[in-house]
Amino acid sequence: QIILGIETSCDETAASIVRNGREIISNVVSSQIESHKRFGGVVPEIASRHHVEQVTIVIEEALKQANMQPSDLDAVAVTEGPGLVGALLIGINAAKAFAFVHQLPLVGVHHIAGHIYANQLVEPMQFPLLALVVSGGHTEIVLMKEHGSFELIGETRDDAAGEAYDKVARVLKLPYPGGPHIDRLAHESEEAIDFPRIWLEEGSYDFSFSGLKSSVINYMHNAEQRGEEIKPQAVAAGFQNSVVEVLTAKTLRAAKQYNVKQVIAAGGVSANKGLRKSLEDTFAKEGIPFTVPPLFLCTDNAAMIAAAGSVMFEKGHTSTMAMNGRPGMTLFDWN
Numbered sequence: 001q002i003i004l005g006i007e008t009s010c011d012e013t014a015a016s017i018v019r020n021g022r023e024i025i026s027n028v029v030s031s032q033i034e035s036h037k038r039f040g041g042v043v044p045e046i047a048s049r050h051h052v053e054q055v056t057i058v059i060e061e062a063l064k065q066a067n068m069q070p071s072d073l074d075a076v077a078v079t080e081g082p083g084l085v086g087a088l089l090i091g092i093n094a095a096k097a098f099a100f101v102h103q104l105p106l107v108g109v110h111h112i113a114g115h116i117y118a119n120q121l122v123e124p125m126q127f128p129l130l131a132l133v134v135s136g137g138h139t140e141i142v143l144m145k146e147h148g149s150f151e152l153i154g155e156t157r158d159d160a161a162g163e164a165y166d167k168v169a170r171v172l173k174l175p176y177p178g179g180p181h182i183d184r185l186a187h188e189s190e191e192a193i194d195f196p197r198i199w200l201e202e203g204s205y206d207f208s209f210s211g212l213k214s215s216v217i218n219y220m221h222n223a224e225q226r227g228e229e230i231k232p233q234a235v236a237a238g239f240q241n242s243v244v245e246v247l248t249a250k251t252l253r254a255a256k257q258y259n260v261k262q263v264i265a266a267g268g269v270s271a272n273k274g275l276r277k278s279l280e281d282t283f284a285k286e287g288i289p290f291t292v293p294p295l296f297l298c299t300d301n302a303a304m305i306a307a308a309g310s311v312m313f314e315k316g317h318t319s320t321m322a323m324n325g326r327p328g329m330t331l332f333d334w335n
């Protein structure tokens, strides 16, 4: 079964062809980061314009790299939401047109289900499974008892982890997106500023990162006032230690409570070297299988959309031509 995936929810225009939900045949990503950098974040109108220019090109390139014709495909999967509405609509309309012309079924995929299913491109899932989703817009612990079943165990009450990374990076005057820059600086430092860990109520699997972000801003402000030297590496290391410690501890506690067979990490922040190492070490010690996709499958891509779409398609979850972009879409079950 061969699926074409299309992703345009934010600032990556991407198309990919995946076989049986597990094997990447081609994977094309056109990033717009350069265009958004000088604004310090994603500008929705600019994102839409890039998607319009790029979407047909990336689809054709994905077919070309796979050495395939549209007639080789079984379905078209596309990100239905959440994301920027104008950006989503470009991918959805491209997918609809392609599906209509080539008489293919259409599958609308939740972007976060995509991030989670990126792991299937590495290892088959084992249930019950716990997913730590850490991205630019989401920070969640999701329990999956079977394919297409998503139970939200905990989530952020304010900023997403990636958002906190990008905001702290901005205070440190690092370019957008700041996550990878903080990660790099954190590893260049021997010392780390001691920032608070935000645990919330005992037993809670929720997260909060805005207080930590404020602590970093206050530290910088006070140091400036006192005329003290600020070491960006030590600030980055301190911030990263706090984020990684809380994410790891809550994921471990949930993994034990729900007695899961596998733990996975997903989303852009799972590309973080400190987080990957902490999770890998922790779960190795506990003897719980842990997987995280390679870096290129952590950040936005279309292979993950095809991977999730493939399982949905197998279970008969197709969409109609009435599909619309759903910017605030919540994770739904399709088991």
Ligand code: ATP
Binding pocket: 010, 082, 083, 111, 115, 134, 135, 136, 137, 138, 161, 162, 163, 165, 166, 177, 178, 179, 180, 183, 267, 268, 269, 270, 271, 272, 273, 298, 299, 300
């Ligand atoms: P969502 O998936 O929630 O809709 P998104 O698609 O914008 O949001 P992703 O593309 O999954 O988010 O991830 C982008 C985020 O990942 C950015 O905030 C970026 O800073 C962060 N990120 C990428 N690499 C790293 C890293 N090495 N360390 C920390 N953060 C990182």
Ligand code: MG
Binding pocket: 010, 011, 012, 299, 300
């Ligand atoms: Mg992105």
Ligand code: FE
Binding pocket: 111, 115, 135, 136, 267, 268, 299, 300
């Ligand atoms: Fe994403």
